[in-house]
Amino acid sequence: MKKHLTVTLLALTISIAASFSFAQEAAAPNRIMFTNVNVFDGVSKSLVKNTNVLVEDNLIAAVGVSIPKPEGAEVIDGGGRTLMPGLIDAHVHMTITESIADLRDNYDWMYWGAVSTIEAEKMLLRGFTSVRDAGGPAMGLQKAIDKGKAVGPRIYPSGPVISQTSGHGEHRHYTEPHPNFEGASPSFFNQHLEFLADGVPEVLRATREALRLGASQIKVMAGGGVSSSVDPLHTVQYLPEELEAAVKAAADWDTYVLVHVYNDEAILRSIDAGVLSIDHAQLMTEVSAKAIKKADVWVVPFFSLLGLDEETVRTALGPHAAPKFLKVQNGARNQMKLLKEYKIEKVAFSTDIIGSPAALTKQNDEFKYRLEAWSSHEVLMQATSKAGELLALSGKLNPYPAGPLGVIKEGAYADILLVDGNPVEDAMIMVDYENNFDLIMKDGVIYKNTLN
Structure with a gap:
């Protein structure tokens, strides 16, 4: 009996030693x-x-x-x-791979997920290893990529965009009731793509809900836009106290707010509220340039829109959106001039291409247009180390904290x-x-x- 026990213990010891050796071998980098x-x-x-x-x-x-x-x-x-x-693209929408109208009315969430996964792999193969998603249900795609279930870039998700009623994040049909009204049933859009929030309590709730869902930073619509139908381009969106509420709620989680804006008044209001990332801003003037320089905040413009001629724009966007787009397009080169003239260095690479897999294949064209104002070296920095600095503003919510990106x-x-x-x-x-x-x-x- 003792001999049998001794043999058993010896075998167990050898087995443990072998397992330990295998573990050491498996752990080799x-x-x-x-x-x-x-x-x-x-x-x-x-x-x-x-x-x-x-x-x-x-x-x-x-x-x-x-x-x-x-x-x-x-x-x-x-x-x-x-x-x-x-490469790092600091303003993408990984899940808006078709027109917003089609995604809203003609496709279900399974279609969204399938197409987004396909396009994520294509984006990685264009050399973009990290992106900041500026609004949409990208958390599930991020998890699938991080777990090795799908192929694509690292994603810094913003979650649903936060918009005032009648703001740039407003895509209801004219007769559709407000999702926050009593008895209303929020659509998939209002649960995963955009939160409508008015007043400080609702903005706080929307910000905290986006953080609960896994946002690494918060996206707020602070001015009018092209793709939305109810907000003219000149509008300023969100009162100062509403913007400040989002900024403070994000800061409590050690992260920041990025805003969709074009014009001076919206830019200045956002900076005063403590926003750290001014996205787009093609209609900025010297007033905004001075404020951006003084506040030392980030500007995240896109210039691929310069490659579209007026006829193409009017055919693609129609009579309502085309004039807005053309106005933004006309401001883009002046924006380049101002960013260079005022020596604004915190400029990150972005493309903001939405709605078409065919358009996404032109993502790398952004390099071509930036060369109108910046040297090759400067543009490369915008797409690597500078964009990496911007991503790091997510602080303790940074989903990839093991090392720096873009270097x-x-x-x-x-x-x-x-x-x-x-x-x-x-x-x-x-x-x-x-x-x-x-x-x-x-x-x-x-x-x-x-x-x-």
């Missing part, structure tokens, strides 16, 4: 070493030539010329290509592109992503590799 690459670190004006970058699991472990190759590491010879951070340095997330050519000298290279992006890595995982 996955290492990939890039050699023979020229590094754009997201900040510097010149490339670091002929260097190496070591990735361990999902982080960058080392950057340098003389990094020794770790045992068992996979080696990728970059062949003199540019190694740079993955190539030790401890940063391993979100990496290998680009054929030198985009620091010519950012037009970034437009043709299919031919010029030879490798795309996100979180240490390679999703595209045409080097072999």
Whole structure:
């Protein structure tokens, strides 16, 4: 009996030791070493030539010329290509992949989810490894991507946009009752895409509900817009105390508010309320430029609208929205001039393309239009390190806190592109992503590799 017990204990000990050894082996980091690459670190004006970058699991472990190759590491010879951070789009709508009218009336949530998942993978393959979603039910898509159930960029979700009644987040039919009225039944839109909130108590409730759903920052409609039908472009939306309520409720959770705005009055009111991210702002004048510079807040414009001619706009948007769009378009180049003239450095890359998978394929065209005002280096910074700084404003709600984004340095997330050519000298290279992006890595995982 004792002999049997001794043998059993010995077998158990060996089994435990083997399991421990296997666990140690399984825990060994996955290492990939890039050699023979020229590094754009997201900040510097010149490339670091002929260097190496070591990735361990999902982080960058080392950057340098003389990094020794770790045992068992996979080696990728970059062949003199540019190694740079993955791109960041600071204003997207991952779930608005069809026209708002169609999504509202003609498709169910299963369709939304299916198409959004397909488009998320395409966005990653355009080189965008992180995005800030500026409104919509993107939390489920974010979870699916983070759990490895779907492929796509990191998502910083804002959750449902917060809008006043008759604001830019208002998409009811004319005769449809207000979702907050007694006895009304909120639609899918009013539960997941946009909250209508009026007065401080409702704004507080809407902000806190978006945070409860998993928002990493809050999106508020603070001025008129193009795609909505009930709010003229000149309007200023939300009273100062309402905007301040959203800002304070977000700050209590260690995050911030971004606003949809175009004109001076809405921009100034938002800045006075403590908003940190002024999105769009194409109708700004010198008044706003001075205020933005003084307050040191972020501006997140988009310029791809410059590529649309008037006939295309009027055909696509119709008689109501087209004039609003054309007015915004006409203000865009003046906005570029003001941002440069007043040396506003906190400018992040964004595209705000909604409603069409075909239009989304033009996401990288944004580089082309920004080159009208900024150097290639400046535009690359806007799409990497500067956008990464903006994402980090989510503070303790940052869903990806293990390292910085938008940079190539030790401890940063391993979100990496290998680009054929030198985009620091010519950012037009970034437009043709299919031919010029030879490798795309996100979180240490390679999703595209045409080097072999």
